[in-house]
Amino acid sequence: MSCSRGCTSWHRVRRSCRPCPAGSPTWHGDLRVPSNAYIESFIPFDALFPLADVVVANGGYGGVQLALHHGVPLVVAGGSEDKPAVAARVADFGVGVDLRTGRPEAAAVGQAVRRVLDEPAFRRRARELSADYQAAEPVRAVLDIIDGA
Numbered sequence: 839m840s841c842s843r844g845c846t847s848w849h850r851v852r853r854s855c856r857p858c859p860a861g862s863p864t865w866h867g868d869l870r871v872p873s874n875a876y877i878e879s880f881i882p883f884d885a886l887f888p889l890a891d892v893v894v895a896n897g898g899y900g901g902v903q904l905a906l907h908h909g910v911p912l913v914v915a916g917g918s919e920d921k922p923a924v925a926a927r928v929a930d931f932g933v934g935v936d937l938r939t940g941r942p943e944a945a946a947v948g949q950a951v952r953r954v955l956d957e958p959a960f961r962r963r964a965r966e967l968s969a970d971y972q973a974a975e976p977v978r979a980v981l982d983i984i985d986g987a
């Protein structure tokens with residue numbers, strides 16, 4: 839796997855989470871890509887999320903749950919399907935910020951990320967929820983329900 843700047847090994851990104859050696863902005867189609875960003879066709883979230891300080895997401899249930907599984911707080915812009923409800927739960931549980939739109943302005947995203955990074959309660963609550971996830975025994979719970987039926 840390689841990035842748009844020619845870095846040929848995904849392990850460099852996964853281990854260091856730093857910009858590629860080229861270090862200057864580049865273009866991907868019509869999109870200007872800053873030197874500290876990557877464009878990949880696929881990034882394994884399970885490898886990336888443990889390295890993250892905050893996850894900015896569209897409110898998809900899987901991405902939100904995986905971030906919380908790893909104890910990472912969120913900034914969520916949910917605009918369709920169940921995504922606004924997921925974003926609201928993120929805020930309700932104190933594990934991140936709900937931007938209350940599916941099409942936020944860049945400044946709003948930046949302010950929300952800064953808030954999540956500056957207020958330790960978001961990370962603390964995300965880690966508490968992660969610990970709850972780790973302690974849960976879903977297979978045992980399902981078997982108990984089946985046995986009781």
